[in-house]
Amino acid sequence: KAGVTQTPRYLIKTRGQQVTLSCSPISGHRSVSWYQQTPGQGLQFLFEYFSETQRNKGNFPGRFSGRQFSNSRSEMNVSTLELGDSALYLCASSLDPGIYEQYFGPGTRLTVT
Amino acid sequence: KQEVTQIPAALSVPEGENLVLNCSFTDSAIYNLQWFRQDPGKGLTSLLLIQSSQREQTSGRLNASLDKSSGRSTLYIAASQPGDSATYLCAVSSAIGGSQGNLIFGKGTKLSVKP
Numbered sequence: 001k002a003g004v005t006q007t008p009r010y011l012i013k014t015r016g017q018q019v020t021l022s023c024s025p026i027s028g029h030r031s032v033s034w035y036q037q038t039p040g041q042g043l044q045f046l047f048e049y050f051s052e053t054q055r056n057k058g059n060f061p062g063r064f065s066g067r068q069f070s071n072s073r074s075e076m077n078v079s080t081l082e083l084g085d086s087a088l089y090l091c092a093s094s095l096d097p098g099i100y101e102q103y104f105g106p107g108t109r110l111t112v113t
Numbered sequence: 114k115q116e117v118t119q120i121p122a123a124l125s126v127p128e129g130e131n132l133v134l135n136c137s138f139t140d141s142a143i144y145n146l147q148w149f150r151q152d153p154g155k156g157l158t159s160l161l162l163i164q165s166s167q168r169e170q171t172s173g174r175l176n177a178s179l180d181k182s183s184g185r186s187t188l189y190i191a192a193s194q195p196g197d198s199a200t201y202l203c204a205v206s207s208a209i210g211g212s213q214g215n216l217i218f219g220k221g222t223k224l225s226v227k228p
Contacts, residue, residue, distance in 0.1 A: 004156075033215070033216070035216075042218055042219075042220045042221070043202070043204075043216075043218040044218075045215045045216065045217070048215060056215050058215065088154075090156055090157065092157075092216075097144075097206060097216075098144040098145070098206060099144070099145070099164075100162070101147060101159045101162045102147065102159070102216060103159060104149070104156045104157040104158075104159070105156050106155060106156040107155070107156045109154075
């Protein structure tokens with residue numbers, strides 16, 4: 001069974017640009033969650049999608065948005081990039097995160113210059 | 114607000130030693146607790162999941178316990194090996210506000226096992 005895949009793996013962008021990251025969950029998983037990991041703040045929850053609906057959102061500005069498609073693949077978008085957005089962005093998939101494990105992808109390393 | 118703390122922040126042990134990593138959380142209203150391993154620059158690998166109704170889970174040389182009432186979990190690693198060197202993260206799925214998909218993480222324990 002294929003694991004969670006994320007594309008691209010590495011990305012370099014300039015301040016003010018926007019970026020779209022993609023996540024393909026494990027087959028059959030309907031929940032996808034996104035997290036931001038930085039050395040200072042650690043892992044922080046961005047949002048969770050289940051069957052194309054955003055169920056929960058973390059404490060991030062509106063520049064961070066996401067969506068989920070009917071095949072459960074998810075994308076997150078960051079507009080007007082800031083230097084502080086440089087981080088490892090991780091997505092996780094689960095059958096039902098309240099009951100089952102969450103499985104993480106390898107992450108997308110975003111560097112904003 | 115749920116907060117997760119892991120002690121110690123770093124640990125260095127000789128190969129073969131048994132060791133315990135600690136995790137504490139401030140609110141006992143959780144769905145489950147999950148332990149992860151992260152190698153440098155990589156994603157997270159799930160090690161063990163303990164449901165709120167369970168007391169412990171075992172997988173190979175790993176054993177995790179959960180005491181929900183006191184807000185504590187421990188990860189026991191038996192006969193440590195150099196390949197166990199990584200950062201170990203504890204995360205709870207908080208039942209506050211019904212946010213099942215929101216894992217709240219500790220800052221991790223960086224483990225180094227010396228040959």
